[in-house]
Amino acid sequence: METKRIAEILRQxxxxxxxxxxxxIRTKRESKGFSFLEVNDGSSxxxxxxxxxxxxxxxxxxxxxxxxxxSVEVEGELVESPAKGQRVELKAAQVTVFGEADETYPLxxxxxxxxxxxxxxxxxxxxxxxxxxxxxxxxxxxxxxQFFQERGFLWVHTPIITGNDCEGAGELLAVTSLDLQxxxxxxxxxxxxxxxxxxKPAYLTVSGQLExxxxxxxxxxxxxxxxxxxxxNSNTSRHLAEFWMIEPEMAFCxxxxxxxxxxxxxxxxxxxxxxxxxxxxxFFNKRINDTVLATADNIINxxxxxxxxxxxxxxxxxxxxxxxxxxxxxxxxxxxHERYLAExxxxxxVIVTDYPIEIKAFYMRVSEDEKTVRAMDVxxxxxxxxxxxxxxxxxxxxxxxxxRSHDINPEELWWYLDLRRxxxxxxxxxxxxxxxxxxxMTGMGNIRDVIPFPRAPESLDF
Amino acid sequence: METKRIAEILRQxxxxxxxxxxxxIRTKRESKGFSFLEVNDGSSxxxxxxxxxxxxxxxxxxxxxxxxxxSVEVEGELVESPAKGQRVELKAAQVTVFGEADETYPLxxxxxxxxxxxxxxxxxxxxxxxxxxxxxxxxxxxxxxQFFQERGFLWVHTPIITGNDCEGAGELLAVTSLDLQxxxxxxxxxxxxxxxxxxKPAYLTVSGQLExxxxxxxxxxxxxxxxxxxxxNSNTSRHLAEFWMIEPEMAFCxxxxxxxxxxxxxxxxxxxxxxxxxxxxxFFNKRINDTVLATADNIINxxxxxxxxxxxxxxxxxxxxxxxxxxxxxxxxxxxHERYLAExxxxxxVIVTDYPIEIKAFYMRVSEDEKTVRAMDVxxxxxxxxxxxxxxxxxxxxxxxxxRSHDINPEELWWYLDLRRxxxxxxxxxxxxxxxxxxxMTGMGNIRDVIPFPRAPESLDF
Numbered sequence: 001m002e003t004k005r006i007a008e009i010l011r012q013x014x015x016x017x018x019x020x021x022x023x024x025i026r027t028k029r030e031s032k033g034f035s036f037l038e039v040n041d042g043s044s045x046x047x048x049x050x051x052x053x054x055x056x057x058x059x060x061x062x063x064x065x066x067x068x069x070x071s072v073e074v075e076g077e078l079v080e081s082p083a084k085g086q087r088v089e090l091k092a093a094q095v096t097v098f099g100e101a102d103e104t105y106p107l108x109x110x111x112x113x114x115x116x117x118x119x120x121x122x123x124x125x126x127x128x129x130x131x132x133x134x135x136x137x138x139x140x141x142x143x144x145x146q147f148f149q150e151r152g153f154l155w156v157h158t159p160i161i162t163g164n165d166c167e168g169a170g171e172l173l174a175v176t177s178l179d180l181q182x183x184x185x186x187x188x189x190x191x192x193x194x195x196x197x198x199x200k201p202a203y204l205t206v207s208g209q210l211e212x213x214x215x216x217x218x219x220x221x222x223x224x225x226x227x228x229x230x231x232x233n234s235n236t237s238r239h240l241a242e243f244w245m246i247e248p249e250m251a252f253c254x255x256x257x258x259x260x261x262x263x264x265x266x267x268x269x270x271x272x273x274x275x276x277x278x279x280x281x282x283f284f285n286k287r288i289n290d291t292v293l294a295t296a297d298n299i300i301n302x303x304x305x306x307x308x309x310x311x312x313x314x315x316x317x318x319x320x321x322x323x324x325x326x327x328x329x330x331x332x333x334x335x336x337h338e339r340y341l342a343e344x345x346x347x348x349x350v351i352v353t354d355y356p357i358e359i360k361a362f363y364m365r366v367s368e369d370e371k372t373v374r375a376m377d378v379x380x381x382x383x384x385x386x387x388x389x390x391x392x393x394x395x396x397x398x399x400x401x402x403x404r405s406h407d408i409n410p411e412e413l414w415w416y417l418d419l420r421r422x423x424x425x426x427x428x429x430x431x432x433x434x435x436x437x438x439x440x441m442t443g444m445g446n447i448r449d450v451i452p453f454p455r456a457p458e459s460l461d462f
Numbered sequence: 463m464e465t466k467r468i469a470e471i472l473r474q475x476x477x478x479x480x481x482x483x484x485x486x487i488r489t490k491r492e493s494k495g496f497s498f499l500e501v502n503d504g505s506s507x508x509x510x511x512x513x514x515x516x517x518x519x520x521x522x523x524x525x526x527x528x529x530x531x532x533s534v535e536v537e538g539e540l541v542e543s544p545a546k547g548q549r550v551e552l553k554a555a556q557v558t559v560f561g562e563a564d565e566t567y568p569l570x571x572x573x574x575x576x577x578x579x580x581x582x583x584x585x586x587x588x589x590x591x592x593x594x595x596x597x598x599x600x601x602x603x604x605x606x607x608q609f610f611q612e613r614g615f616l617w618v619h620t621p622i623i624t625g626n627d628c629e630g631a632g633e634l635l636a637v638t639s640l641d642l643q644x645x646x647x648x649x650x651x652x653x654x655x656x657x658x659x660x661x662k663p664a665y666l667t668v669s670g671q672l673e674x675x676x677x678x679x680x681x682x683x684x685x686x687x688x689x690x691x692x693x694x695n696s697n698t699s700r701h702l703a704e705f706w707m708i709e710p711e712m713a714f715c716x717x718x719x720x721x722x723x724x725x726x727x728x729x730x731x732x733x734x735x736x737x738x739x740x741x742x743x744x745f746f747n748k749r750i751n752d753t754v755l756a757t758a759d760n761i762i763n764x765x766x767x768x769x770x771x772x773x774x775x776x777x778x779x780x781x782x783x784x785x786x787x788x789x790x791x792x793x794x795x796x797x798x799h800e801r802y803l804a805e806x807x808x809x810x811x812v813i814v815t816d817y818p819i820e821i822k823a824f825y826m827r828v829s830e831d832e833k834t835v836r837a838m839d840v841x842x843x844x845x846x847x848x849x850x851x852x853x854x855x856x857x858x859x860x861x862x863x864x865x866r867s868h869d870i871n872p873e874e875l876w877w878y879l880d881l882r883r884x885x886x887x888x889x890x891x892x893x894x895x896x897x898x899x900x901x902x903m904t905g906m907g908n909i910r911d912v913i914p915f916p917r918a919p920e921s922l923d924f
Binding site: 003023024043069071073098099100104106122123134135141142145154155156157158159173174178181190191198199217218227231233241242244415416418419420421422423425426452457458460462 | 561
């Protein structure tokens, strides 16, 4: 007899099939002469209903061990279910309890707050919501790879530990093998990094972009999908100290091609997840946030609006809405402005391009007007900014000047500049935070609930 | 006119097709009245030959800019190639140089040592060998996801920063936001970790296994594929401080199921790479290590031998070979022993199981004999140990006793023990180092040449 996943049984099982399932008991309901067990194996939101007849050998005794949280294997025959919402249930012929769970098992039937569930992160995946989140997370992650692999992009692994401190200054976490209790001292009592593992200061990366550019300059199209880190000391519902980033980079590509890729990518990701996890997405829409399906539909079925920052400012100035923050050319767009554009004005995703040079990073390509750079931000209704990207500065002299104006010593990034010294090409790319994407897809209120073991200030459990 | 990747043109292009390619010049050969350019765009080992006729406008002038390392876009018509080993070449109608490269470009035609290439890691992907390595690396990484996703395993992201120091003692890299120049002191001059980002000591993970077990206890089958770290102070050709690990974990699974999965996985990975990158694999076999294709064939086409450690010891004792290290029940197998079993005795992959309890980790399941644990190592000819795994100890009392005998405080892993307290199930999993796998597939001598930017003692460039 074959062991089957419950998702498969609920989808394809037929009355009369002999089958075996393995999972954990969610609830038990005793009735006259028989009992119902709801068993879940993590393959789907829905449980499989097991019917255990009163004539089962030592019925009363085994029933005592069939408690919420216990792990079981059940063999039997599928029968048509008289209950609503399920085609089949399993008539138990043989029940084996692997591990019992007494009444101190933390996930008894009552509802728990997400805050409490974070303190038992080793159990929360067995709840409906977190189970659905991590199935969606997996489907979305698989879609990322499928999207890029089908288009011939190479997955490149950029370094996690880096010696570059030029990006994310002040938000870096250091990596060291030195004994913090007795930090070795050298000249003038300065830390003697020659005794550290790497022989110099080391940090956790904030982005793989610069190294991804290196790889794009050899392979054309590449992407990263790996962990990145920020030591932001902010306990918000949208920040993590450790999160996964996706960063495609394309050689011989300008901002138009970059926008095309970002739009195709988002459509593909939402579509794939709706196809892979329809019940989970329905669940989020019903129980967590009733804009979830409408947002997905909006992203999939609309051509994204494309508007320059300069035009966006003009539109915001004409808006009937009162904004808290000032609207003025040269100032960054605030969340309220982005929401107005995507939700009220265009009512669909908007790509804002060509931001003022002063508010963007040193590596973005300077336009002919010398006042803007070829940056882009993708804004989505009910979501806000989800992707940030740019065409990169490929001209050596311009890039060097930009680095100096950002107080970055060009010598530190000699290899990055080298790419512009020999065989430079126009290239572009973007980045998006994977947890943000999953948070937005599922409508979950707190980003700590879309990663299995969240890392944040003072938060390092499990 | 469509821009095409060179791999596609070489495979499917037909004489008469109009096409555009973008890439970097590898070499230029001038002849009477025309010139040949070899252009590579990273999509394949082979270059596309471009023919530039002497009647091209300002021929002499543009020829000077078409140097090794320069980036170009070429439009033209494919014609049958008279040269050996290529079906078509591109007759240039329009050549655009994006970025020139003068004679100081580091990859001039002569051969470079792998040691030297590591010092120019931002260029080495444009060499034949490293280009092939990173294409194979991508194909192998894609195969990992395909294998597990097709079988319903969830990709789970286990934490990179951890508070657990019970594994890999002495090999941990610390993560901190403290100022190393002025480490804050608390009680009795001890480091005041309350001022650190996480409020306590934090480290880079050495394995995601324990957290993967948590996820398997909710979803059944899961896998990790992420970076792990070791501060081993050894400068060998097989160690990195930062490397990617693959760790599947299966609930309701014993050592037999674990062995089956490991065997299927390796066969799938080798097969997928041979299919995706046949030219690159031929190249490794011809230029790097002539056992590459035979090893792949051996893994794909043989049923793996399965032998207990106890039987393996008996076989080694009967071996005609003289070993440097002693063969004795209770001692770990050395590389020479593993090679004898896989290469000389069985001549195919061997899974050795049931190792002495004293030489294996605390989480491995103790057998009835109480002398062995349900561990497994997969050994392959010309490769050695490539996978290590085990059925996990699912019994609370046995696990607690094992932790104490390993000087691990059970309270520190309260959540790991909790999994055995409520609804415990038999489960199993294994781990393999991704770079080791790529190293073995390609036959590359040094593991630093199979990851784009290697991290090792004193090695933190780029």
